Amino acid sequence: MRKIEAVIRHHKLEEVKTALTAAGIVGMTVSEVRGRGTADSPRENYRGVDYDVDLQPRCRVEVVVRDGDCDRALAAILQSARTGQPGDGRIYVTELSEVVRVRTGEVNEAAL
Numbered sequence: 001m002r003k004i005e006a007v008i009r010h011h012k013l014e015e016v017k018t019a020l021t022a023a024g025i026v027g028m029t030v031s032e033v034r035g036r037g038t039a040d041s042p043r044e045n046y047r048g049v050d051y052d053v054d055l056q057p058r059c060r061v062e063v064v065v066r067d068g069d070c071d072r073a074l075a076a077i078l079q080s081a082r083t084g085q086p087g088d089g090r091i092y093v094t095e096l097s098e099v100v101r102v103r104t105g106e107v108n109e110a111a112l
Helices: 010-022 067-081
Strands: 002-008 029-035 043-046 049-052 056-065 090-095
Touching (some): 002 067, 056 067, 067 090
16 A cells, blocks of 8 residues: 655646546545745745745645555646646655554555
8 A cells, every 4th residue: 555645736636636536546635735845935025025935835635545556646646736837746655554444443455
């Protein structure tokens, strides 16, 4: 099993959800996050004062998939979240050693 965490732009969230659902991935967790990458921070001007906006708002989409579904889920996220501009985000994939469903006590793939 693998956990995929994708940090994406807010306006791409609906496209990513639709693409994941079309790929057969329906369970997900979405959080609002703030962060910054390697690109320079944009400068804003508010009431005549310039300042750096160093933490940009983003969405984090988390899905847990079987190993065989990982490539399909990654492709769906990449295709739907990409704008081609700096700041499109990152995708992190980690292996999971165990998953437990709280309600039933089912473990691993049965818990998905």
